[in-house]
Amino acid sequence: MVLTEVLIIYSSIHHQNTEKIAIAMGEVLNAKTVKTTDVKPEDLSKFDLIGFGSGIYAMRADDGLLHLIENLPQMTGKKAFVFTTSGMGIAFSGSLAKTLRKKEFDVIGKFDCRGFVDWGPFRLVRGVNKGKPDDSDIAMAKEFAKELIRKFTKP
Template identity: 40%
Template structure:
């Protein structure tokens, strides 16, 4: 039987991260929801949970971090983390990763790529990372999902 996958994604700036959530979601035939649609009982209804958002001031969006803070303790429930950012480095996943591990989740994968940003002074430059995520980013996100599906999960 195929695994049930839930993806919780906050994508508030330009819907950059939503593009990643949707392509990963398509590969898993997952349910993709916004944080405000989340209900605590959902965790038990799914076998694998993806948590993602843009990176804002060095961390994931507070709406997703707040959900994790409210979760019950799990016993090795598989989860993956994803994000888009101006400078996509996994160090920005640190807070989310720590909280998920504290709640008993096993992190089975992490994905990050560039996302368009025109916040603050960068708008006077026409923004940074124009067109990102692009087709190549989406292909890598799809490969990420395939790898989890076929190799690790």
């Protein structure tokens, strides 16, 4: 199967950390990359593969992105991938994937990395994860995107 049309939808509210990852993946996948607030839900059916990315805010993805997904019709078999950036850098993408699976998306990849945070108590120490995502995170995001192409095109 040939991968032709890729859409990446992302929410990146705090420091554009997730946007950096979205753009890096978008370059590799030659994707249309749009903010959650600019998505036209009726356009999703035009794409072969859809990425959903978000910063993590109070242990969950952006409410706007979650609402967008919850309001979609069943997307049975539509290929998707997920990515997050967060202070902890742990696998928050699992929960986003679960939300997509309720709509019967076929989630073929998950990516998570750390992002700079100076919100709340972290302001006192002028933030943590300075410079993240950094060049090495961007390289990993690009490698992840290449792997998606391999997975998608596998017969």
